[in-house]
Each structure stands twice: as C-alpha cells, then as structure tokens.
Amino acid sequence: xxxxxxxxxxxxxxxxxxxxxxxxxxxxxxxxxxxxxxxxxxxxxxxxxxxxxxxxxxxxxxxxxxxxxxxxxxxxxxxxxxxxxxxxxxxxxxxxxxxxxxxxxxxxxxxxxxxxxxxxxxxxxxxxxxxxxxxxxxxxxxxxxxxxxxxxxxxxxxxxxxxxxxxxxxxxxxxxxxxxxxxxxxxxxxxxxxxxxxxxxxxxxxxxxxxxxxxxxxxxxxxxxxxxxxxxxxxxxxxxxxxxxxxxxxxxxxxxxxxxxxxxxxxxxxxxxxxxxxxxxxxxxxxxxxxxxxxxxxxxxxxxxxxxxxxxxxxxxxxxxxxxxxxxxxxxxxxxxxxxxxxxxxxxxxxxxxxxxx
Amino acid sequence: xxxxxxxxxxxxxxxxxxxxxxxxxxxxxxxxxxxxxxxxxxxxxxxxxxxxxxxxxxxxxxxxxxxxxxxxxxxxxxxxxxxxxxxxxxxxxxxxxxxxxxxxxxxxxxxxxxxxxxxxxxxxxxxxxxxxxxxxxxxxxxxxxxxxxxxxxxxxxxxxxxxxxxxxxxxxxxxxxxxxxxxxxxxxxxxxxxxxxxxxxxxxxxxxxxxxxxxxxxxxxxxxxxxxxxxxxxxxxxxxxxxxxxxxxxxxxxxxxxxxxxxxxxxxxxxxxxxxxxxxxxxxxxxxxxxxxxxxxxxxxxxxxxxxxxxxxxxxxxxxxxxxxxxxxxxxxxxxxxxxxxxxxxxxxxxxxxxxxxxxxxxxxxxxxxxxxxxxxxxxxxxxxxxxxxx
Numbered sequence: 001x002x003x004x005x006x007x008x009x010x011x012x013x014x015x016x017x018x019x020x021x022x023x024x025x026x027x028x029x030x031x032x033x034x035x036x037x038x039x040x041x042x043x044x045x046x047x048x049x050x051x052x053x054x055x056x057x058x059x060x061x062x063x064x065x066x067x068x069x070x071x072x073x074x075x076x077x078x079x080x081x082x083x084x085x086x087x088x089x090x091x092x093x094x095x096x097x098x099x100x101x102x103x104x105x106x107x108x109x110x111x112x113x114x115x116x117x118x119x120x121x122x123x124x125x126x127x128x129x130x131x132x133x134x135x136x137x138x139x140x141x142x143x144x145x146x147x148x149x150x151x152x153x154x155x156x157x158x159x160x161x162x163x164x165x166x167x168x169x170x171x172x173x174x175x176x177x178x179x180x181x182x183x184x185x186x187x188x189x190x191x192x193x194x195x196x197x198x199x200x201x202x203x204x205x206x207x208x209x210x211x212x213x214x215x216x217x218x219x220x221x222x223x224x225x226x227x228x229x230x231x232x233x234x235x236x237x238x239x240x241x242x243x244x245x246x247x248x249x250x251x252x253x254x255x256x257x258x259x260x261x262x263x264x265x266x267x268x269x270x271x272x273x274x275x276x277x278x279x280x281x282x283x284x285x286x287x288x289x290x291x292x293x294x295x296x297x298x299x300x301x302x303x304x305x306x307x308x309x310x311x312x313x314x315x316x317x318x319x320x321x322x323x324x325x326x327x328x329x330x331x332x333x334x335x336x337x338x339x340x341x342x343x344x345x346x347x348x349x350x351x352x353x354x355x356x357x358x
Numbered sequence: 359x360x361x362x363x364x365x366x367x368x369x370x371x372x373x374x375x376x377x378x379x380x381x382x383x384x385x386x387x388x389x390x391x392x393x394x395x396x397x398x399x400x401x402x403x404x405x406x407x408x409x410x411x412x413x414x415x416x417x418x419x420x421x422x423x424x425x426x427x428x429x430x431x432x433x434x435x436x437x438x439x440x441x442x443x444x445x446x447x448x449x450x451x452x453x454x455x456x457x458x459x460x461x462x463x464x465x466x467x468x469x470x471x472x473x474x475x476x477x478x479x480x481x482x483x484x485x486x487x488x489x490x491x492x493x494x495x496x497x498x499x500x501x502x503x504x505x506x507x508x509x510x511x512x513x514x515x516x517x518x519x520x521x522x523x524x525x526x527x528x529x530x531x532x533x534x535x536x537x538x539x540x541x542x543x544x545x546x547x548x549x550x551x552x553x554x555x556x557x558x559x560x561x562x563x564x565x566x567x568x569x570x571x572x573x574x575x576x577x578x579x580x581x582x583x584x585x586x587x588x589x590x591x592x593x594x595x596x597x598x599x600x601x602x603x604x605x606x607x608x609x610x611x612x613x614x615x616x617x618x619x620x621x622x623x624x625x626x627x628x629x630x631x632x633x634x635x636x637x638x639x640x641x642x643x644x645x646x647x648x649x650x651x652x653x654x655x656x657x658x659x660x661x662x663x664x665x666x667x668x669x670x671x672x673x674x675x676x677x678x679x680x681x682x683x684x685x686x687x688x689x690x691x692x693x694x695x696x697x698x699x700x701x702x703x704x705x706x707x708x709x710x711x712x713x714x715x716x717x718x719x720x721x722x723x724x725x726x727x728x729x730x731x732x733x734x735x736x737x738x739x740x741x742x743x744x745x746x747x748x749x
Contacts, residue, residue, distance in 0.1 A: 001433060001662035002360045009359070068359060240744050255747040260740030267739055268676050275655035282361050297651040300644070349644035356647070358625065358634065 013072040033188035040084025049114025067284035078230020121147040121159035153192025154179035186333035224342035228302035293355035300348035303339030385446035408450035439612035455486030489519035489533035525573030548594035614654035623713035682725035
C-alpha cells in the first residue's frame with residue numbers, strides 16, 4: 001500500500017505547480033478574473049492545450065492519464081483559484097469523445113488542440129431540484145431552448161447542450177446564440193443564460209446521452225472536489241502565515257489557543273479532503289464498482305469542508321479578511337461556486353444513498 | 359498510489375473471516391441481552407473469547423514468534439481489528455495489557471519480565487489495567503504525583519490513580535510513579551504492581567452509563583519489586599510515550615468498521631419505521647455515511663503510509679478527533695431519526711433488538727475526553743503540524 005502518487009503523476013503535479021506559479025500565480029489569476037472581459041487568459045488556455053492538458057479527461061487508451069492525474073492537476077489549479085473554463089472544457093472534451101459521432105470527434109480534436117472551446121449546457125432550473133423534463137428540444141435540425149448558468153457562456157465557441165432527444169452540439173453564433181451575463185457572488189465566474197434557437201448537430205441519442213452524462217457527472221464532481229482541496233490547502237497556509245505575522249496584545253495572534261484550535265480544525269478538514277479526493281480518484285481508476293459512491297462522498301465532503309475552511313480564513317484574518325485586497329474572499333467564493341455546482345452537496349448525498357441501494 | 363491489499367493480505371482476511379464464522383458463538387450484541395448474564399459473567403465471556411483468539415494465533419500478531427506473535431505487518435493487524443468489529447466480537451479484557459504493556463516489555467523490559475508476564479497476559483489468566491492518570495494529572499500527565507520510594511528489594515508506592523479501565527477485574531496494574539520530585543520527566547518510573555496486596559485498594563467508579571468499567575486505585579505503601587521496574591529508574595516517561603506510538607495505525611480501520619455496523623443498524627431501524635424515504639432523514643443519514651467513508655479514507659491513508667515505511671506522525675491526532683467527535687454526531691443523529699425508541703435501554707420493553715443506542719449515546723461523551731481530549735489533540739496539531747508559535 002502507498003498513498004503517495006506514483007512517479008509519473010507526481011511529476012505531472014509538480015510540473016503543473018511550476019507552470020501555474022510561473023504563468024498564473026494567484027496575483028495574476030486575480031488580475032485576470034477582475035480585468036479580462038472573458039475572465040481568463042486565452043493565451044494560457046492555448047498553452048495548456050499545447051501541453052496536452054485538454055485531453056487529460058479522455059480514456060487512458062486515448063491519451064488521458066486517468067482520474068488520479070486529473071485530480072492532481074485540478075488540485076494544483078485549486079491552489080491558485082485558476083480562473084476560466086478549463087475544468088468545464090476538459091469534461092466537455094470527454095463527453096464529445098464518448099459521443100462516438102464523427103462530427104463530435106472532429107470537434108473534440110479542435111477542443112483538445114485549443115482551437116475551440118466547448119462546455120456542457122444542461123441546467124434549466126435555478127433551484128437545486130432535479131429537472132423532471134427538459135424544455136430544450138431538437139427538431140428538424142434546430143435546437144430550441146434556454147440554459148442557465150452556462151460557464152463562460154458568452155465566450156466559448158460551442159456548447160454541448162442536453163436536449164430531450166440527447167446531446168446536441170451548438171456552435172456560436174450559428175445556433176442562434178443569445179447569451180445574457182449572469183454575475184454571481186463569485187466575481188471570477190462568467191456565467192450566462194444562453195438562449196439557443198437555430199441549426200445544430202445531434203451527436204448522441206437520449207440513451208447514449210444518459211451513459212455519457214453519467215461519466216460527465218463523475219469526472220466533473222471529482223474535478224470540483226480536487227479544486228476544493230487546493231482551495232482548502234491554500235486558505236489554510238495563508239491563514240497560518242497571517243496568524244504568525246500579525247501581532248496583538250504583544251504576541252503573534254497564532255500563539256492564542258482560540259485561534260490555534262480553529263486552525264487545527266481547518267487542518268482536519270483539509271487533510272480529510274485530501275484523503276477523500278485521492279481515494280475517490282483511485283477508485284475511478286482501480287475499483288470502478290466503488291467509484292460512484294466514493295466520488296459522491298468526496299464531493300459531498302469537500303464542498304462543505306472548503307466552505308468552512310475558506311470562511312474561517314476570512315474570520316481569522318480579521319478586518320482585512322473582509323477587504324477585496326486580501327485573498328481569502330477569492331477562495332471562499334470559489335468554494336461556494338464549486339460546492340453548489342457539479343452536483344450540489346445535496347444531490348451528492350442522494351447519490352451516496354443510491355449507490356448503496358437505499 | 360496503491361490502496362489495495364496484497365493477495366496475501368486478502369487471503370489472510372478470508373481465512374480470518376472463516377475462522378470468525380466458525381468460532382464466534384454469538385455476537386456481543388446478543389450476549390449483553392442474555393438475562394442470565396451479569397457484569398462478572400460478561401467479563402468471563404470476554405476472557406474465554408480472548409483465549410480463543412490467543413490459541414488461534416490472533417493476539418499480539420505483530421510481536422516476535424517467541425512471544426506468541428507472527429511478526430505480522432500493521433496492515434494485517436488492522437485487517438484483524440476491522441474484522442473483529444465487523445463480526446461484533448466481544449472486546450478482549452486484556453486490551454490494555456496487549457496494546458500497551460506487551461510492546462513495552464518486548465522493547466524495554468527484561469527477559470525475566472517477558473517470561474513471567476507475557477504468556478499469562480495473552481492467555482487472560484492475568485488481567486492488566488493501566489495506572490497513568492491521576493485526579494490531578496489528566497491531560498497534563500507529567501504532573502503526576504504518585505510517588506515510589508526505595509525500600510530494600512522493593513519500592514513503596516503511595517498515591518492515587520484514576521480511570522483505571524478494567525481495574526475492578528484486574529490482577530496487575532502498570533503504574534507511572536515519581537521517583538524524583540525535582541525532575542518533571544526524568545523523575546518518572548514504570549512499575550508493575552500486583553493488585554492483591556494490603557497497600558492497594560481499587561474502588562469502582564460509577565459512570566454516567568450506570569456501569570463501573572473504570573475504577574480508582576489507591577496506593578498506600580504498596581510494594582513493587584525492584585525487578586518489576588520496566589527499563590531503568592527514571593525512564594518511565596520515555597517508555598510510556600514510545601509505547602503509545604507502537605500500536606498506531608492498528609486501530610485505524612476498526613473505528614469506521616464499527617460505525618459502519620452501527621449505520622447498518624440505523625438503516626434497518628429506519629426501514630422498519632418507514633421513514634427512509636423522508637428527505638430530511640435521507641440527508642442526515644447520507645451525511646453520516648459520507649463522514650464515515652472519509653474516516654475510512656483517512657485510515658487507509660495512515661495505513662498506506664505506515665506500510666510504505668513512513669514514520670507515524672501527528673495525523674493520529676486527526677484520527678482521534680475525527681472518530682470521537684463522529685461518535686457523538688452519529689449517536690445523536692440516530693436518536694433524532696429513530697425517535698424515543700432509541701433511548702430505551704436494552705432491558706426495556708420494545709427496546710430495539712439490534713443496537714444499544716442509549717448506551718452508545720452516553721459512551722460517546724467519553725471518547726472525546728480519554729486518550730488525549732479533543733482539546734489536547736488540537737494543541738498537538740497546532741504545535742507539531744502547523745508549527746504555530748507558543749507564548
């Protein structure tokens with residue numbers, strides 16, 4: 001038994017950390033999410049594609065490296081609150097691959113090469129209830145429907161839309177693309193309500209689509225949980241460093257037991273998230289029968305844990321924790337975004353029970 | 359990364375489970391409901407069970423063969439502990455002897471001590487209890503004041519120990535006592551003391567559960583032979599602290615296995631009550647499952663780190679806080695979800711037949727206090743893991 005990553009994956013993790021430290025350290029990431037209209041660095045997205053990062057979610061025989069590698073990369077991205085659609089595009093590339101359809105394959109190749117961006121467009125409700133029946137439908141070569149909270153919906157080149165009839169590849173602007181920005185509490189995000197009304201290509205029928213979306217749910221939940229781990233880790237480091245430096249009553253505030261105990265609880269949550277995320281990734285690669293439960297466990301744990309750890313980071317920074325200038329709010333906001341999306345905590349809890357036949 | 363068990367480890371589990379199926383007459387849950395039993399006869403059930411485990415070679419598995427062990431790895435020991443909880447086997451009465459004193463004697467004791475004490479410890483002919491904590495020295499153990507003064511071939515021990523688990527049934531007690539009042543750590547010595555002598559009195563402590571598994575032990579010039587000092591005079595603190603680390607990781611899979619069995623009982627109860635479909639019930643049940651799975655993931659990680667040769671670190675503090683705080687949440691949630699029936703004690707009319715939630719609910723309050731309270735564990739994490747400044 002061994003918990004540490006093997007050599008290839010730990011090298012990939014290290015390379016990713018160095019790349020991000022060089023190209024997208026937290027200060028740079030923050031500047032991009034605040035200043036760039038698209039909310040991310042398109043040049044860096046192209047570099048990621050060039051380095052093979054967009055194909056990371058493909059099956060191992062097709063150039064992917066498995067769930068452990070995916071978790072390791074997204075863990076690093078969480079550490080710098082990496083902005084942009086990368087995790088969503090990664091998942092869409094896998095979905096396009098699984099369609100098996102020729103035009104989907106061709107589009108997948110463009111996505112992996114960084115020539116086009118594509119995300120899934122699924123959500124129609126803004127509450128947390130499961131959607132009984134989709135409004136979006138495909139008929140006579142045309143898509144009609146409105147999707148909510150499409151990530152970077154005004155900026156991506158295409159969406160893979162879930163319709164009653166299956167998955168439909170819709171390109172901008174041909175599919176009658178009308179995107180209205182949906183700003184949220186997380187200023188790094190560029191969500192949009194996307195109205196589609198125009199010609200599009202069906203790429204998977206309803207039955208195939210549901211199998212594809214099962215994989216999508218698994219990968220995107222794992223990817224979110226791994227980013228949540230990175231956020232926890234960074235928020236804790238930042239907080240401990242702050243409590244070492246900041247002095248009050250003649251001593252560093254980190255010497256006060258009240259704060260030490262809260263940091264200890266942050267560590268407990270962070271380390272437990274690490275155990276949960278990597279065990280889930282291990283299961284996807286090596287114990288597929290346990291994967292649905294363990295991935296749901298990891299996501300259901302990581303969301304609330306990260307919300308708590310990043311919220312504590314604000315509190316333990318004191319007044320400056322509430323300023324835009326300091327970093328904790330960036331972690332806190334992202335934690336909340338990831339907690340509610342990619343299968344909310346509530347929906348993951350239900351998945352855990354279903355995985356056990358309850 | 360590799361979280362799988364080797365074929366040998368899996369074969370060990372299969373063999374063990376088959377042995378358990380053939381040798382465990384009835385689960386502990388049924389024993390305690392047998393009206394013919396009282397607390398003394400339940401101890402005898404546990405003693406008999408310990409003998410069976412010993413005869414089958416399942417006790418002290420990590421010890422050298424000379425002392426009844428098989429040099430088993432921490433992974434095999436963890437598999438054993440997990441399987442015992444899954445099967446709802448009785449807890450052995452000599453767990454303190456085997457978990458703490460056995461390794462102390464093997465690593466720090468004399469050959470004569472090993473020959474004299476280990477066989478009877480394993481066979482449960484002699485039950486051991488632990489004399490570390492005192493009324494004035496709990497979390498701050500090194501402030502202990504029980505003193506030992508040389509007297510010819512003996513030391514005379516005077517003072518009071520408390521929370522001596524299994525004290526009321528024990529034959530021997532291993533005691534930390536002060537041989538030098540000036541030296542906080544180096545003035546502590548590790549003694550083996552027979553309980554059946556004029557200078558020792560054990561009084562049961564009535565616990566909030568109504569049971570008396572703990573006792574307090576009074577020493578009034580009690581005799582300990584010089585040859586029953588473990589290690590040298592003044593080495594007691596160091597021995598006690600290293601011994602606490604030897605068994606690290608062995609219990610790491612046991613807690614989630616135990617809580618998983620409790621969860622199965624909870625699910626059965628919810629099914630019977632017809633409330634498993636309620637969304638508030640589902641969310642709280644699922645949360646308990648999630649937390650227990652995360653606990654198991656932490657355990658697998660600890661085990662994997664130990665198995666790949668990494669020294670055990672302060673992550674044991676994380677595990678201690680996790681399981682003990684979880685035990686409170688689990689039993690409180692079970693009482694909420696099952697309703698007042700779960701408050702009934704096992705002898706009550708209409709008590710649930712599978713799980714003694716009433717007792718578990720109360721016992722859970724002890725877990726966050728003993729073996730280093732949650733607060734002490736947080737101190738350890740802050741200082742040794744996060745390296746936060748001291749004042």
